[in-house]
Amino acid sequence: MEENIRVAKQHYSNIKLVIKDLYSSKRKDLYVDDTLKEFDNHLLNILLSIAMCHYPVSREEVKFIESFFPQYK
Numbered sequence: 713m714e715e716n717i718r719v720a721k722q723h724y725s726n727i728k729l730v731i732k733d734l735y736s737s738k739r740k741d742l743y744v745d746d747t748l749k750e751f752d753n754h755l756l757n758i759l760l761s762i763a764m765c766h767y768p769v770s771r772e773e774v775k776f777i778e779s780f781f782p783q784y785k
Contacts, residue, residue, distance in 0.1 A: 717779045724755070724780060756781055 731751060732744055759780070763773040778784070 717776055720776070721779060727751070752781070756784070
């Protein structure tokens with residue numbers, strides 16, 4: 713599980729860097745911040761939807777989601 717979290721977080725970080733690079737070369741930082749916030753919101757919604765597909769949500773799923781979004785414990 714720990715390895716899966718590490719790999720997923722690395723992909724997450726890479727995607728955010730690509731978004732930042734694409735937007736920063738063409739737009740102001742405000743757009744970059746807004747885009748990254750939208751990306752985070754979409755990712756959180758996807759992860760929660762997947763976790764809720766089979767109730768109850770397992771502790772591993774909660775741990776995985778918290779690893780990306782510790783502010784939503």
